[in-house]
Amino acid sequence: MGTVVSIDLADQLPAADLTKLVEQTCAWLHEVDARFSTYQESSEVCRFRSGKLTLDQCSPDMRHVLEACADLWRATDGYFDANATGRLDPSGYVKGWSIEVASARLAAAGSVNHCLNAGGDIRMRGKNAEGKPWRVGIRHPWEAEKLSWVLAVSEGAVATSGTYERGDHVFNPRTGKPARGLRSVTVVGPDLALADAYATAGLAMGEAGIGWLAKLSAQGYQSAVVTDDGRAFSSAGLPAAV
Amino acid sequence: MRRSTAAAVGTLTGAALIVGVRLSVSAPVVTAAPAAVDLDGSGAGGDPSPSKSASKKKEPTKKPTSAATSDAGAAGGGSGPADGTFKGKGVTNPYGTVQVSIKIEGGKITAVGATYPLTGESATINPAAIPKLKQETLTKQSAEIDAVSGATFTSKSYVESLQAALDAAGA
Numbered sequence: 001m002g003t004v005v006s007i008d009l010a011d012q013l014p015a016a017d018l019t020k021l022v023e024q025t026c027a028w029l030h031e032v033d034a035r036f037s038t039y040q041e042s043s044e045v046c047r048f049r050s051g052k053l054t055l056d057q058c059s060p061d062m063r064h065v066l067e068a069c070a071d072l073w074r075a076t077d078g079y080f081d082a083n084a085t086g087r088l089d090p091s092g093y094v095k096g097w098s099i100e101v102a103s104a105r106l107a108a109a110g111s112v113n114h115c116l117n118a119g120g121d122i123r124m125r126g127k128n129a130e131g132k133p134w135r136v137g138i139r140h141p142w143e144a145e146k147l148s149w150v151l152a153v154s155e156g157a158v159a160t161s162g163t164y165e166r167g168d169h170v171f172n173p174r175t176g177k178p179a180r181g182l183r184s185v186t187v188v189g190p191d192l193a194l195a196d197a198y199a200t201a202g203l204a205m206g207e208a209g210i211g212w213l214a215k216l217s218a219q220g221y222q223s224a225v226v227t228d229d230g231r232a233f234s235s236a237g238l239p240a241a242v
Numbered sequence: 243m244r245r246s247t248a249a250a251v252g253t254l255t256g257a258a259l260i261v262g263v264r265l266s267v268s269a270p271v272v273t274a275a276p277a278a279v280d281l282d283g284s285g286a287g288g289d290p291s292p293s294k295s296a297s298k299k300k301e302p303t304k305k306p307t308s309a310a311t312s313d314a315g316a317a318g319g320g321s322g323p324a325d326g327t328f329k330g331k332g333v334t335n336p337y338g339t340v341q342v343s344i345k346i347e348g349g350k351i352t353a354v355g356a357t358y359p360l361t362g363e364s365a366t367i368n369p370a371a372i373p374k375l376k377q378e379t380l381t382k383q384s385a386e387i388d389a390v391s392g393a394t395f396t397s398k399s400y401v402e403s404l405q406a407a408l409d410a411a412g413a
Contacts, residue, residue: 004400006409008388117405120392128388137385137404139392145404146382147390162393186391214375226380233375241385 003095003119005029009106010113010129021111025102032098035061038089049088065090065097068193076201077212081173096159096196099123103192121159123192135241141184141226148232149186149224152241157192161185161199163228172204181206183228185213188239189221198223323349 007025009018037043044062047053055063069082069090082090099116103123106114113126115134124134133154137147141164151158162184163170170179185202187195198221202209210233213223217235224234234240323346330342345352390405400406 117389122389135387137387137390150385158391160391165393232378232380
């Protein structure tokens, strides 16, 4: 996936158990990478999109991802588009989903206090090592070493999409042109895969995304936005730390 | 100050668009209502023919303001519409009742307003009911944190990121 995953386990468990949990998490992420990599011709996603595999021959995970991407395409009015580049690339969903699954597996295996950060998209449960809610900083969109918000989250996900890191890599699928108007969009909610997709869609919408994101609060997804000209917006339910 | 003004305009435009879409059934009302009010004004002027054509409400391409002003001119005779604020008949559509009002000063319409439904299903089209993101000041913080959320960084930029520094500190 070309990203770095930070795994932070805060449970009072024997070191050997924690090591095993980290290893299992890494094994799962490598499995996901092998299956969904768009860079390896042997991956399932590459074989599916080149027609070497039919949908029936795909794994349940692959079918789930395809279905979820279709659902998100509808839920975001087409602004989250796994086919935006002209060929299937579900990476925008797979990253959040794989971390979501990793977190659920950790919880099932006994780690109920952890924080997984995949390239700035974070899923956390329980408390940090100090027994307090996890504190998540949202990167300042102009100053990499500063934060624009600090959130306190015990259970849930925080995902940020922005134009500042890799330049024009988010496109408005309606116009085919790079997204303009918003510099950074953060979405906070129960599911990282959805939060990540909503953040990407909001960014692609441009300034109209501010109104669209506001409506997501009814579904439990809060947001914080910075425009290209430096205005900042946040929803009333954003779990800002005191 | 400048920035917050721009934001208010942006938000209002967004809300107005939604009102426009959902209230499309009531659009003719807006042109009809000044005509109804004009009927009162020309009735005082004592010239029935322009008021009749106006009350047919079928000059929607003109803006209510210009249409009414030209009617006042046609009524002529120096009197014109009386000054004051006039309310059109409330018109009920599936979303509630819409009532248009105009203000006349010196024989000319100086303001046009409308009241929109505030209850029931119409709550969804009332701008105040549309959830908004509140604007605030973008600040620069550096606080004790466990993780950093930011736009996807590649393995290369991770090395220089705040998250990498956190990981190094915790390791």
